[in-house]
Amino acid sequence: MFNGKRRMKILFATIPMVTAVAGCAKEPYSGSAVEESVANKVAPHSLEAFHIAFAPGADETERTFSWHTRGMDKKAVVELNRLDEKDNVLSSETFEATVEGILRGQSRHKATITGLEQNQLYAYRFGDGQRAWSQTYTFRTQATEDADFNFLFFGDPQIGAGDGTQIDAAGWDRTVTAATELFPDTDFLVSAGDQVNRANKPIQYEGWFSPEELTAYPIMPIVGNHDAASFADYFNVLNETGLGGDSEASDFYFIYGNTLFIALNTQSDAVGEHREALELAVSENPDATHRIVLLHKSLYSSADHALDEDVLALRDGLVPVFDELDIDAVLMGPDHVYVRTYQMKGDEVVGETAYDKEGAAVDPEGTLYLTGNSSTDSKYYEMQDPSIYERYAAVALQLEEPTFMNVGVTDASLTFTTYKTYKTADLSVVDKYRIVKTEGDE
Numbered sequence: 001m002f003n004g005k006r007r008m009k010i011l012f013a014t015i016p017m018v019t020a021v022a023g024c025a026k027e028p029y030s031g032s033a034v035e036e037s038v039a040n041k042v043a044p045h046s047l048e049a050f051h052i053a054f055a056p057g058a059d060e061t062e063r064t065f066s067w068h069t070r071g072m073d074k075k076a077v078v079e080l081n082r083l084d085e086k087d088n089v090l091s092s093e094t095f096e097a098t099v100e101g102i103l104r105g106q107s108r109h110k111a112t113i114t115g116l117e118q119n120q121l122y123a124y125r126f127g128d129g130q131r132a133w134s135q136t137y138t139f140r141t142q143a144t145e146d147a148d149f150n151f152l153f154f155g156d157p158q159i160g161a162g163d164g165t166q167i168d169a170a171g172w173d174r175t176v177t178a179a180t181e182l183f184p185d186t187d188f189l190v191s192a193g194d195q196v197n198r199a200n201k202p203i204q205y206e207g208w209f210s211p212e213e214l215t216a217y218p219i220m221p222i223v224g225n226h227d228a229a230s231f232a233d234y235f236n237v238l239n240e241t242g243l244g245g246d247s248e249a250s251d252f253y254f255i256y257g258n259t260l261f262i263a264l265n266t267q268s269d270a271v272g273e274h275r276e277a278l279e280l281a282v283s284e285n286p287d288a289t290h291r292i293v294l295l296h297k298s299l300y301s302s303a304d305h306a307l308d309e310d311v312l313a314l315r316d317g318l319v320p321v322f323d324e325l326d327i328d329a330v331l332m333g334p335d336h337v338y339v340r341t342y343q344m345k346g347d348e349v350v351g352e353t354a355y356d357k358e359g360a361a362v363d364p365e366g367t368l369y370l371t372g373n374s375s376t377d378s379k380y381y382e383m384q385d386p387s388i389y390e391r392y393a394a395v396a397l398q399l400e401e402p403t404f405m406n407v408g409v410t411d412a413s414l415t416f417t418t419y420k421t422y423k424t425a426d427l428s429v430v431d432k433y434r435i436v437k438t439e440g441d442e
Helices: 032-039 165-182 202-209 228-234 271-284 309-324
Strands: 049-056 063-070 076-083 089-101 106-113 121-127 137-140 149-154 188-191 219-221 252-256 259-263 290-294 329-332 338-341 368-371 393-397 403-409 413-420 429-436
Touching: 049 137, 049 202, 049 219, 063 121, 076 106, 149 165, 165 188, 165 202, 165 403, 165 413, 252 271, 259 271, 271 309, 338 429, 393 429
Parallel strands: 149 188, 188 219, 259 290, 290 329, 329 368
Antiparallel strands: 049 063, 063 106, 076 089, 076 121, 089 106, 121 137, 149 403, 252 259, 338 368, 338 393, 403 413, 413 429
């Protein structure tokens, strides 16, 4: 992916200047050949599209988009072209988008593309349904029929919380680049919430959207306390339940391959609604082999927010539900520290867990909780007294280095591997934990 080379980038450009191809083992496409074959002689880049949020859809055959344009409040579309390996267009389809006006003379558009085939190269661009078109971008879907896939999890980027928006954006860019270069065939990315520090600062969102990889790899953002007020202005998620949230963001879920993902809006303390959303997602996807919950607030942490009243209330309310629904793992922010718990059940460490000769937990009871550290180097929280977290934390670290996690999924296992990124430049493994299922979920 991206030829493994460090690239010079212009941060905060409203239109990325390089076309990226996700999961492509060949030399990366330059973009010009794709645009020539796809654009059909229409003047390229006559429409300025920015803040492009490319995300997973309800399942692996769908993707969602949200994007902004300047002063355009009319019809908006996404053109999707299926390509062969020589960039020739095999088929083309247009999907209509919603149009909503937002502040500062901009319009927001949202669309869902469907019917995606596995292991297929696609090109897409945004238009007004007539003559104006944006730059062309490309992505590749991965094979899902064999059940094996991986995704990348990033702790709070929180652009603007550190030494400056541009510095934080550069750190975010380096982490995303390092992660996708190490795992070029990753299926999608997840951001743990607090994409930005100030929801009313568009320049911070420009920093979050600045990695060019985000137009090639779908990324699922989770709503955080710092960006809750603007979440719906920038992102488009499917299967929103209308529970556990408000007009900006509610609990939602999606299925990918053999795994059910359920995202809860922890800005809401309505545990009863969260339970209902969890039960709905599980009932709608009874055959999922694995179940993973995505949260912003960490229920089991070791830093500043470990004893917050709202966190403890969510822990008391949600942990019993996770136990009842056999949730395998919960991935969380926002404490800017790395924590991996023991297998937990009923707010207690599971008494006995069997491990194989490679150290993997075999058919473990309970749920694993993982808290991601900063992915941007924007800020880190101090560790609290060990007496607060040592009863549940198998690993608790404040490295003061950006990290990301790769989650490898097979039909019989989940593997969580966390890496340090650019400060050491060696992508050292911070922690690794594997769950093996010999009988599958009941």
